[in-house]
Amino acid sequence: MDISFRTKKHAKVCNSDKELLKSYGKQNAKVIKTRLAMLKSAGNLAQIPKEKPVKLHQLIGQGKGQYAVNLAGGFRLVFVPSNHPVPRTDEGGLDEVQITEIKIMDISNYH
Numbered sequence: 001m002d003i004s005f006r007t008k009k010h011a012k013v014c015n016s017d018k019e020l021l022k023s024y025g026k027q028n029a030k031v032i033k034t035r036l037a038m039l040k041s042a043g044n045l046a047q048i049p050k051e052k053p054v055k056l057h058q059l060i061g062q063g064k065g066q067y068a069v070n071l072a073g074g075f076r077l078v079f080v081p082s083n084h085p086v087p088r089t090d091e092g093g094l095d096e097v098q099i100t101e102i103k104i105m106d107i108s109n110y111h
Helices: 008-014 017-041
Strands: 002-005 067-070 075-081 101-109
Touching: 002 008, 002 017, 008 017, 008 101, 017 075, 017 101
Parallel strands: 002 101
Antiparallel strands: 067 075, 075 101
16 A cells, blocks of 8 residues: 655654654564554555454544554554545445555554
């Protein structure tokens, strides 16, 4: 998939081993790199595992329309589909098979 970032800061951190380590520690830096590589190598969102440890899932409430994958220690990588227009199923849900572009919105501890 194609990956973009909400901010230049997110792009800088995620594309630098040194910045990842400084910002998120050794364990999460390694997991973030792994998740980003997995997302980039996937052909579409449907190819991302929904089981732990990755656990792709849609957010609800204020996060509606966003997805996340688990990281370490309660952190998650939050992103949105960035295809234009965003692919939808006939029922109105997001069509994960057609989602091939994402934008990283945040890396945060949700606890």
